[in-house]
Amino acid sequence: MSIVKLDRVTGGYTRRPVLHDLSFEIKEGELVGLIGLNGAGKSTTIKHIIGLMSPHSGDIQVNGVNFQEDPERYRQSFSYIPETPILYEELTLQEHLELTAMAYGLDQATFEARSEVLLKEFMMEKRLRWFPAHFSKGMRQKVMIMCAFLVNPSLYIIDEPFVGLDPIGIQSLLTQMEVRKKEGASILMSTHILSTAEKYCDRIILLHEGQVRAQGTMDELRSAFGKEKASLDDLYIAMTEDDSHE
Amino acid sequence: MNDLKSIWGKRFYHYMREVQKYMQYIFTGHLAIVLVFAIGAVGYAYSEWLKEISTDFPAAILAAVVIGGALVFSAPVTLLKPADLVFFLPLEKHLPHYVKRALRWSLFSQIPLPIILYIVALPLLSTTNTASTTVLLWLVAFIVVLKWIFVETEFSVHFARSGQGIWRDRCVRFIIAASFIYLWLSPYLYFIVIPAIVLGVYTAYWYKQKEQKPFPYEHFIALEQNRMMRFYRFANYFTDVPHLKGAVSRRRWLSFFMQRPKFGETVSQSFLIKRTFIRTDDTFWLWVRLTVISMVGTYFISIPVAILILVGALAFASSLQLIYALRSSDEFRMDMLFPEPQVFREQAIRQVVRAVQWIQAGLVFIVGIIAFGLSPTVGLLLVVMVIVSEITIRSTKKK
Numbered sequence: 245m246s247i248v249k250l251d252r253v254t255g256g257y258t259r260r261p262v263l264h265d266l267s268f269e270i271k272e273g274e275l276v277g278l279i280g281l282n283g284a285g286k287s288t289t290i291k292h293i294i295g296l297m298s299p300h301s302g303d304i305q306v307n308g309v310n311f312q313e314d315p316e317r318y319r320q321s322f323s324y325i326p327e328t329p330i331l332y333e334e335l336t337l338q339e340h341l342e343l344t345a346m347a348y349g350l351d352q353a354t355f356e357a358r359s360e361v362l363l364k365e366f367m368m369e370k371r372l373r374w375f376p377a378h379f380s381k382g383m384r385q386k387v388m389i390m391c392a393f394l395v396n397p398s399l400y401i402i403d404e405p406f407v408g409l410d411p412i413g414i415q416s417l418l419t420q421m422e423v424r425k426k427e428g429a430s431i432l433m434s435t436h437i438l439s440t441a442e443k444y445c446d447r448i449i450l451l452h453e454g455q456v457r458a459q460g461t462m463d464e465l466r467s468a469f470g471k472e473k474a475s476l477d478d479l480y481i482a483m484t485e486d487d488s489h490e
Numbered sequence: 491m492n493d494l495k496s497i498w499g500k501r502f503y504h505y506m507r508e509v510q511k512y513m514q515y516i517f518t519g520h521l522a523i524v525l526v527f528a529i530g531a532v533g534y535a536y537s538e539w540l541k542e543i544s545t546d547f548p549a550a551i552l553a554a555v556v557i558g559g560a561l562v563f564s565a566p567v568t569l570l571k572p573a574d575l576v577f578f579l580p581l582e583k584h585l586p587h588y589v590k591r592a593l594r595w596s597l598f599s600q601i602p603l604p605i606i607l608y609i610v611a612l613p614l615l616s617t618t619n620t621a622s623t624t625v626l627l628w629l630v631a632f633i634v635v636l637k638w639i640f641v642e643t644e645f646s647v648h649f650a651r652s653g654q655g656i657w658r659d660r661c662v663r664f665i666i667a668a669s670f671i672y673l674w675l676s677p678y679l680y681f682i683v684i685p686a687i688v689l690g691v692y693t694a695y696w697y698k699q700k701e702q703k704p705f706p707y708e709h710f711i712a713l714e715q716n717r718m719m720r721f722y723r724f725a726n727y728f729t730d731v732p733h734l735k736g737a738v739s740r741r742r743w744l745s746f747f748m749q750r751p752k753f754g755e756t757v758s759q760s761f762l763i764k765r766t767f768i769r770t771d772d773t774f775w776l777w778v779r780l781t782v783i784s785m786v787g788t789y790f791i792s793i794p795v796a797i798l799i800l801v802g803a804l805a806f807a808s809s810l811q812l813i814y815a816l817r818s819s820d821e822f823r824m825d826m827l828f829p830e831p832q833v834f835r836e837q838a839i840r841q842v843v844r845a846v847q848w849i850q851a852g853l854v855f856i857v858g859i860i861a862f863g864l865s866p867t868v869g870l871l872l873v874v875m876v877i878v879s880e881i882t883i884r885s886t887k888k889k
Contacts, residue, residue, distance in 0.1 A: 294827060320829035330822055332762065334738045334769035339761075342751035346758040347828035355753055375738065391824070 245272050246305075247321075247399050247430040248293060253302035255292050256454075261300055262288045263454045270399070270430045275421065277441035278434040279476070280451035281484060286434040287327070289451065290403055293432070294324050307398060320348065322399040323392035327407065327434075329384035331376040337387055338372040344391040355394070362390040365416045381408040393420055400424065400431045406440065418444060442476040450483055457483055494581055494588040501569045502595065512725035527803035531787075531796045536610075538793065540617050549618040550675035553611040557633065558668035560604040562660045564640040566648060567599060568592045570714050575707045585705055589645075596641045604633050621675045629674060636667055636689075643693050650699035652709040662692065723772045726815065737771045744768050756830055759838035763816055767842055773815045780808040781850045784875075785857045794867045798874055801854055805875040808850060809882040812843045840883050847879035 248270040256262035262285050270276045280286050291297045293304055295311040295318060303310060307321040331340065345355040363369045366386045376384055385408050392400060400421070406414050421431055421444070435441050441448065442462060449459040458468045458479075466474050469482050569592065570578075578585065608630060615621055621629075640663055647659045670685040722731045748764050749757070767773055787800045816839045825835065851872050858868035 296822070296826065316829045316831065318829075319827055324827055326822070330824060332766070332823075334765050335762070339751075339765065343758050343762055344824075345753060346751055346755070346761060347825065347830060349756075349829075350753060352753040375740070377738070 246270065247272055247274075247307060248432065249303075249305045250289075250293070251303045251305075253289075253292060253299045253304060255297060255299035255302070256288060257297070259300075261454065263292065263299075266302070266454070266456060268449055268456055268459055270432055272398075272430055273425055273428050274446050275425055275431045275433065275444060277445035277448045278432060278451060279436075279438065279441060279448055279480065284451045285454040286451055287403060288454075290324075290401055290432070290434060294322065294401060295319065321397055322401055323395045323397050325385075325388050325392045325400070325402045325405055327404040329381070329388045329408075331379075331384055331387055333376050336373050336375055337368060337379075340387055340391055341394055344394050348395045348397075350394070358394050358396065359390070362393055362420075365420065366390055366413065382410055382413055385409055386413060389417055389420070393424070396424075396429075398429055400429060400433075402431060402433045404435055405433065406435065406437050414440075438476040438480055448476065450479070452483055494578075494584045495591070498569070498588050498591045502591075505569055509721070512721070512731070516725060524803045524807040527799050531791070531800040531803070535791050535793060535796050537613075540613055543614070543617055545618050547614075547618050549611075549614050549620045550672050553608075553615060553620075553675065554668040554670075554672035557604050557607050557611065557671055558664050560607050561633065561636050561640055561667045562664045564596065564600060564637065564644040565713065565717065566592060566641065566645045566710070567596045567717065568710050568714050570707070570711045572711055572715075575711060578707065582705060593641055593645055596645075597638050600641070601634060601637050604637060605630065608633055615675065625674065625679065629671070632670070632674065636670065639689060639693055640667070643696050646693075646696035646700040648709060648713065649706060650696060650703050652706045653713065659696075663689075666692070726772075738769045739771055741768055741774070756834065758828060758830065759825065759834045760841060762825060763835070763838040763842045766816060766818075767812070767846065770815075773812065776811060776815070777808055777846060777850070780804045781853060784850065784854045788854050788857045788871065789861045794870075797867075798871065801871055802874045802878045805847065805850065805878040806882050809843050809847050809879040810886055812846065813839060813883065813886045816842065843883055844879070847883070848876065851875035851879070 246269045250266055250268050253266040254261045254264055266285075266289065268276075278286050278289065288297070292299055293306070295315065298311075306318055309318045309321070311318045332343075335343065341359050342355070345359075350358075363372070366389065368383070368386055368390065371379070371383070376387070379387065385405070389405070392402075402421075405417055409417065418440075421433075425431060433441070433445070447459065447461055448465060450457040450465070458465055460468065462476065465476075465479055466472055469479050471478060471482060474482070568589070612626065615626060643663065644656070644659065647653070647656055666685045666689045670682055670689075673679060673681045673685065725731050747768060749761060751761060767777075784801045784804045787804075788797050791797050791800065817836075854875060855868060855872045858871050862868055
């Protein structure tokens with residue numbers, strides 16, 4: 245079953261579109277990597293999926309629901325980790341978790357059980373009463389990650405998750421992603437760390453100039469580019485070279 | 491050399507455009523109305539007070555303290571930017587050309603406040619026969635000269651000590667300025683030579699201190715950033731300022747106002763907005779300031795109509811500015827993705843503003859009872875504040 249379905253989506257910030265006829269699906273329990281050069285349209289695609297931007301044309305469905313049909317049900321289905329951590333400077337770590345739990349309708353027992361596991365995993369138990377001003381960039385990112393995983397939705401949308409995280413933080417994030425995937429959640433992850441994407445993603449979507457240049461498993465991408473033993477780095481460079489030859 | 495001159499010119503042009511952009515929101519908005527009412531009420535009370543004042547009122551001391559206080563705050567406006575730390579380094583020898591223009595602008599931009607206070611003090615000084623017209627005319631020239639020296643001195647202190655001990659310096663200059671103005675207005679006006687000599691020595695000392703140090707780029711850049719941030723925070727009460735980041739404090743002593751989390755209920759926005767109001771320094775202290783002004787005005791102003799206009803205008807300003815501040819900018823916030831209707835945030839903002847405006851009205855009511863006893867006027871104060879706040883809350887449209 246498709247958790248996310250983009251059908252011929254054209255959209256952008258102004259009348260001039262950034263995304264052109266974009267179509268792809270993410271299935272239940274799938275980890276999909278969204279890969280592309282700077283300005284390829286990765287963040288714009290994500291903004292369209294999370295409902296911060298409306299497509300000029302085409303349709304986006306999450307769990308079979310369109311944003312316009314039922315915004316609350318649409319939003320209930322996913323949590324989002326932005327590239328740059330965006331926290332409330334006036335809330336402590338504990339209050340960020342409590343706010344998220346209240347907004348997504350978690351009961352107290354579930355909140356306490358989930359937050360305990362996450363705080364331990366990301367080694368933040370002793371910083372519950374801290375304000376974001378005292379956090380490093382990596383810690384701020386951990387707060388965003390914990391809030392997203394606290395909700396336990398059917399879809400995670402993660403934009404450049406590894407920036408600023410220390411190696412243990414990256415490992416904890418990957419562990420959490422694996423666990424959630426096994427439980428049936430889908431993950432859309434935009435990243436430039438291609439070796440990690442190649443290792444962990446079930447499928448890759450190569451985005452170029454607002455269009456899907458190629459998509460599929462690593463083997464499918466290799467055949468599409470006619471490079472049998474290529475790594476994702478090789479395919480990425482091949483995609484940009486193709487473009488410069490055009 | 492010419493490069494830094496033209497850099498100052500370009501920066502100044504962009505700075506003025508930036509300031510004008512926000513000023514038009516500030517002065518075409520509700521502040522103009524509040525200012526008209528507040529100045530009207532205070533001006534009326536002042537003129538009534540002058541009618542009753544005795545000639546032995548210590549007007550010279552009051553004028554010296556107030557104008558002296560306004561003169562000492564002479565922070566340099568340098569328009570320096572973080573990148574200057576790198577790009578201005580090779581031009582350091584030519585920096586005085588840039589600084590000269592910066593200090594000239596600092597003087598021009600800061601001189602209006604002491605001059606306005608001087609103009610306000612004139613009727614008081616004449617009514618009490620404190621000084622002759624010639625003496626009063628000379629005073630304005632002294633104010634300009636003192637301000638010019640203070641701008642130079644404060645710049646030297648920042649330069650020599652990276653701002654350390656700036657309050658000590660301001661205290662010293664306040665004593666010099668206040669005694670200078672007081673002596674000039676007193677019968678012993680030739681004694682101004684004493685503070686003048688002290689000021690000369692003091693200024694020369696800091697000038698020499700400055701000469702021994704390299705230009706502290708980081709300190710002046712931080713000073714400039716803080717200054718602009720203060721302006722943006724003020725402008726944010728009237729319009730959206732996108733790049734604004736306000737300071738926050740825990741304020742544990744007000745924790746009983748911050749509701750505990752209620753799981754399973756849709757109260758996340760109220761949980762958030764209460765904390766935003768109490769912990770964001772700008773918003774919280776803005777409300778405290780306006781509440782204290784209302785309370786002080788109620789206690790000291792003896793004309794009921796003037797009090798009603800003042801507290802009504804301040805209740806309007808307070809509720810309107812709180813709504814704007816709590817709505818915050820259109821930048822992305824995580825609660826934009828919460829699975830709850832958008833209207834919840836607006837409802838939570840109105841509830842919180844209504845609650846704090848009731849508290850404001852209650853405090854003014856208590857002060858009213860202390861000042862006038864239980865009278866219909868005091869009851870009317872409460873009614874006016876609550877009604878003005880409620881109408882403002884209901885009628886404030888989105889920016």
